Amino acid sequence: MLTSGFADPIHDAQAAFRALLEAMARPGTIVSLPPCDPPPPLPQAAAAILLTLCDRDTPLWLDGPFATRAVGEWLRFHTASPLVSNPADASFAFACADSAPFDALAPGTDEAPERSATLVLLVEGFRSGRPLRLAGPGIESETVLSVDGVPNAFLGWRARNLALYPRGVDVLLITRTEAIALPRTTVVQEV
Amino acid sequence: MxxxxxxxxxxxxxxxxxxxxxxxxxxxxxxxxxxxxxxxxxxxxxxxxxxxxxxxxxxxxxxxxxxxxxxxxxxxxxxxxxxxxxxxxxxxxxxxxxxxxxxxxxxxxxxxxxxxxxxxxxxxxxxxxxxxLEPSRAETRRLHALAEYGLMHVKLxxxxxxxxxxxxxxxxxxxxxxxxxxxxxxxxxxxxxxxxxxxxxxxxxxxxxxxxxxxxxxxxxxxLAFEDHPFRPWKAEAACALCGSTESYLDEILIDDRGTRRYICSDTDWCERRRTGGKTA
Known part of the structure; x- marks a missing residue:
């Protein structure tokens, strides 16, 4: 049975977008996304991002655990996005923390740095775990963020990603219902 | 609704x-x-x-x-x-x-x-x-990609x-x-x-x-500016004829056909609130 998307497609998508806009404008801010009813194991937050931003113009890459038949059918109905097997072809990549294809994602080109992937990365939580210090546009001085379940490779990759600026991959860290954005401009360091 | x-x-x-x-x-x-x-x-x-x-x-x-x-x-x-x-x-x-x-x-x-x-x-x-400075969009895209802004500095x-x-x-x-x-x-x-x-x-x-x-x-x-020519935004040297503000940006208006000029705040909400002492009109 195909499960539903947003209860109110127009206004829930608008609310989700405003949350994502706020998150992207103020890196490190925790936002919650409107509920929807995706097939497991796709987290609600990932589904809300898919329903809000993805359509036939956005190739998607799904990490192994998400790439179930039910998720594929749900996506085909709700977003009609093409699924790609090579992460380099994706405009949105949905990954579980440990198996994210960090360096394989498209960073855009010097002339079109917006043609880069957005990585949606599932972590365990934002209230405890590894403290990270964030600085950059959108942050008044600096902010400290705790993320539970950040993969070990993440910080090294962020430093490489920052060096590519203005090219680079933008990140949305998600839990089941919440999200934090780390755009390419954000400097992420261990405290 | x-x-x-x-x-x-x-x-x-x-x-x-x-x-x-x-x-x-x-x-x-x-x-x-x-x-x-x-x-x-x-x-x-x-x-x-x-x-x-x-x-x-x-x-x-x-x-x-x-x-x-x-x-x-x-x-x-x-x-x-x-x-x-x-x-x-x-x-x-x-x-x-x-x-x-x-x-x-x-x-x-x-x-x-x-x-x-x-x-x-x-x-x-x-x-x-x-x-x-550069009419071709293909070219300006490349200039942005290279952060090559010499043209703009030469213009200034x-x-x-x-x-x-x-x-x-x-x-x-x-x-x-x-x-x-x-x-x-x-x-x-x-x-x-x-x-x-x-x-x-x-x-x-x-x-x-x-x-x-x-x-x-x-x-x-x-x-953008130069060390010896710092950025100096222009503003009319006058006070608003309606609210008296000297720190807001002013518009110059002609008020009759003999060329009499007055300056008033361009921001109408700011001007109105100053005149009514912060209360809604």
């Missing part, structure tokens, strides 16, 4: 999604112009269709919208756009800067300081700061060589986050410092030119 049979905020969802993706990439690359499809709107291109499309993609039922045209809430363009969104989105509108969550503007930033939670949407006629230098000062009074180019030279839209240079490390979100939409760009909060926005 939305009393038309249009979809909420006029644009279809597919179009909104495309604009929303462009806005998020714009915030991630401050000052970089992101191409977007730019739909037909029910008014001619050049009348604020870029700003309206951004507003339509962002606005929600709980927003309070303010629209200004050269600082004024009561001119044709501002009134029409405000009415448009109150019809197609059913949102509450206001003229008071601090009440608004979303402010669509043509060529001014309000005098009242902006706060977190507010979003500015700019109507942009020409998003390319290098357009008078030639101003100084010929006139003794930089003569740009509006659409004065800025360097955003130390990387992209950006057109702040034709706001007076007087307003440029309000963009620097502003607590609000600034979104720019150019409908005819099909470009979207953005400045996130707390981002460095530096007006």
């Amino acid at each position: 939305n009393n038309t049979s249009y979809t909420f905020a006029y644009l279809d969802e597919q179009t909104k999604r495309e604009i929303r993706r462009a806005l998020l990439k714009g915030l991630a690359i401050p000052g970089h112009q992101v191409p977007f499809a730019s739909r037909e709107m029910p008014l001619a291109r050049g009348w604020g269709t870029g700003g309206m499309q951004v507003t339509a993609a962002v606005i929600g039922r709980n927003d309070v919208l303010k629209v200004i045209d050269q600082g004024a809430d009561d001119t044709t363009n501002a009134v029409s756009i405000r009415q448009f969104f109150s019809r197609v989105a059913g949102v509450r509108t206001t003229t008071r800067t601090e009440e608004a969550t979303l402010i669509q503007t043509r060529h001014r930033i309000p005098e009242t300081p902006l706060r977190p939670g507010q979003i500015m949407v700019y109507q942009v006629p020409q998003p390319e700061p290098l357009w008078r 230098y030639e101003d100084i060589a010929q006139h003794g000062r930089i003569t740009l009074a509006y659409d004065y180019p800025v360097l955003v986050h130390g990387r992209y030279v950006m057109a702040p839209s034709p706001i007076p240079a007087f307003d440029n410092p309000k963009l620097h490390r502003s607590p609000a979100i600034h979104l720019f939409g150019a409908g005819r030119e099909k470009r979207i760009y953005a400045v996130p909060p707390y981002t460095d926005v530096i007006s």
